[in-house]
Amino acid sequence: METGDFPRGKTAFVGHATHGMGEAHGYSSMDLMVISALKALDCAGLTPGDVDAVFTGHPNDYLNQMTFIQQLGINPRYMDNNRTGGSAFLVHAFAAAHLLASGAIDVALIAYGSNQRTEGGKLIQSIKPSPYVGPFRPMIPLSAYALAASRHMHEYGTTAEQQAEVAVAARKWANLNPDAFMHGQNLSIEDCLAARPISTPLRKTDCCLVTDGGAAVVIVRADRARDLADRPAYLLGAGQCVTHNEIYMMPDMTVTGAKWPGKRAFAAAGLGPSDVDVVELYDAFTINTILFLEDLGFCAKGEGGAFVSDGQIAPGGALPVNTDGGGLSCVHPGMYGLFTMVEAIT
Template sequence: MPSSSRAARKVAIVGISLSDCGRVDGPTPYALHALAARRALADSGLARESIDGFASAGLGTLAPIEVAEYLGLRPRWVDSTSVGGATWEVMAAHAADAIAAGHADAVLLVYGSTARADIRAGRRTAGLSFGGRGPLQFEVPYGHTLIAKYAMAARRHMHEYGTTLEQLASVAVQARANAAANPEAMFREPITVDDVLDGPLVADPFTKLHCCIRSDGGCAVLLAAEEYVADTASTPVWILGTGEHVSHATMSEWDDFTVSPAAVSGRLAFERAGLTPAEMDIAEIYDAFTYMTLVTLEDLGFCAKGEGGPFVEKGRISRTGELPVNTDGGGLSACHPGMRGLFLLVEAVRQLRGEAGGHQVHLPDGGPPRLAVASGTGGWFCSSGTVVLGRD
């Protein structure tokens, strides 16, 4: 077995998986965690005993202890960071740091949710309550919901930079086009800009198709030290750089509605990787709403601030465009069971390995992408985690 005493080791993602996703009415969230974990371990080719680190959030009274117990794991390194949709990129950064420093050798990140099935069965409601006794209580009387906060930010971007509803709608259209080639995507029927614009209004300016779908599903990612790579069954994908940042919780403390915390997490990740946005072949970006994709592309540096609207037009971010974004269809069309950030890492690794099947991206030389960035956003642009990945 590799020694855990060495410092500054390189770290690779050596196993990935999805559980059953989409409409999953039978299994519990724990069962989806277990299914994803088993599949990721099988994908890696490593023994279960290799796992000495574990990260999970969103399930259990004592997360991640309760989930680790369910999986039969007794890890010596754990993380239960919970910062919304950015959780998994932040956890991946923490895990990579721990492995590099020798505090763990192989860390499993796993997530599972039956959000759609629970609502259908009456086990939970569709709404999210952000109030209580903390600072957020002062926004409750004004009816601020999660979607309303995103909608306000989108309207500010439209006011500041002339971003149009058609440009935002094109994000949803291209996500659906990507999903059409992905047999695992929940919604695959093509849509048009007019379909998005003519849909029922949810929170101005968002109609239904500006918003993510609600699904069930889980996934897992296994990170390991470089010494393990020779024993793995799949092509390793290396962690090249990471960054994390938090911004605000209350809207009144957000300095600029047109700037997300990805402006910091992305800069840090690219600097630490020694790479630039222009060198990325694909981008997997959290897309609970169309505006998230647009503003995150700006803040990661793929275009200048205020130029996100023109940047996403004319198929540029489709699977066959200049910068393929959310190649599986994203949260807008493929799968969104809650905190989607871990799915971004799974899809990025699939693409870099060349294992994405019908929705595989090909470089001009015919090969799979070599470099990818995955950037998760939590809350209402409250947190961001960014990870740069590479085949080399």
């Protein structure tokens, strides 16, 4: 498998932080980004003046990288606010690794923040449906994932109970995480099946939370990592892929774009799914977890429902998945991808 010459192990995460998880009354989205960034830098023993590359995300400021560096009082050599939805921060890490390995930059800071819960109480919908689907008034992205779930159920017999297993596993992990928004609130399969329908076949418990939260990570070259962290988290492999934007252009609603970059990332790392002890996935909806586990090779296509059943991805199961509670039960401030990295690093 071609790896794209990814700089295996040449970069490492040396700092990470979150702030305002759940509800952050009185804080703006930019506040949450800046505070998380300062905490992550402090974790690495660095200051804003050490940063020469900034990668950011923000729910409604498309020049947020400029506002962010202004707040930090720095003048980086490189900045980026590439938006690919919740996966943007993993794309940022991919780019940062190449830039660091090339010597173009020395310290990369990736940060995000959103106060969508306390500011408005609902998901900030930045994606507008095209004229072809707009008249049907879909709830984007919810209705898109509902279509994917429907198709997976039709083709492979995946059940509502199996999707509920994903939500219940996430809640069990959240109950082990004091920072999780749903910590201390139990959830059963029966609760999920009785939950209010939102976009058929998805119910409320199949859907991610709406919370506030900020997160940040710091990445440097491996030769410097040991001086900044007791246990650096080395980046061994990464990949990215684009297959479509809107759901009706998806070549196969049961196959996500994770399939191809996942293979490249594993190949770059010299590892395979059987070598993985813990998996952190973007679980905006329960069907995501099932699709991603299949597409990343942890089980065959169509077997994801059975794979997550009987507590197999919950605490004590065969494969721990989303160990902070995920977007379903820990935190989901509009875009969750950076929180998967923070949890994996931690």
